[in-house]
Amino acid sequence: MCETIVIKIGGNALAEMNETFFKMLRQLQQQAVQIVIVHGGGPMISKACTEMGLKVIKKSGIRVTDQMTMAVTQQVITETIQPKLLQVLKQQGISAVAMNTQDKMVQGDYLNQSDYGYVGLPAQLPAHTKTYLAQGNVVIFGPLCQTEDQTWLNVNADTMAAFVAKALKADRLVLMTDVPGVLYNGHVMPNVHYQQVQRLIASGILKRGMVPKVAAAYKALEAGVSQVEILGDLSKHGTLVLP
């Protein structure tokens, strides 16, 4: 069986994909590792919403998404971020397939419509995902899913990454963000256990976007993903998330 790695790249981290990052991707491909990239775009969505005069509201790191915000989110993801990512990968000689077009959608349902609006919980991978991976493509997922009646829903990208890692029975999940790992007193914690995470959240040390990130990390661990890491640079160790 081939090894599978899911790499989630947060919106801020997207701008920091550098030569080292692409070199690491190529090395993984040479080792026949199947690579999935799940990308975010939170800062870009917020910027576009603000420009449109839409209020940015987040609850525990999850964007409250009304109909207009959903339309902006879909546009930013499918018309700006994803085409740019595909272009950069192509320039780097890395073949990639994006999974947010009409025939390649993740299926899902509302997370909690009254609390969050058009926010989704992914439930089913698009057909042929495994085939694209087996053909040596990097498979790309944006943070979007569709209901049975094809309503678009906004999905937190960390949640999407955990779902994809679970569905593909991935060996590794890497959550790449704009900080070098989980920070405590300004230092990166080399590893963090579940009980520690609960204490860090309760004491307000671990907050905002890091909350859905650690939640996603534990979802993946529970699903059998053997290694889950939060880091800022693919070539450096960050925080290993432990049970």
Ligand SMILES: Nc1ncnc2c1ncn2[C@@H]1O[C@H](COP(=O)(O)OP(=O)(O)O)[C@@H](O)[C@H]1O
């Ligand atoms: N204890 C913590 N350690 C590191 N980052 C934290 C912590 N608590 C909150 N954060 C915040 O979480 C952010 C990462 O989450 P988020 O902004 O959602 O990133 P991404 O867009 O990569 O998913 C960091 O930039 C930081 O501001």
Ligand SMILES: CC(=O)N[C@@H](CCC(=O)OP(=O)(O)O)C(=O)O
């Ligand atoms: C429902 C929800 O919160 N969706 C996220 C999707 C993008 C995302 O998660 O991007 P980052 O990884 O850059 O944070 C949002 O609208 O910001």
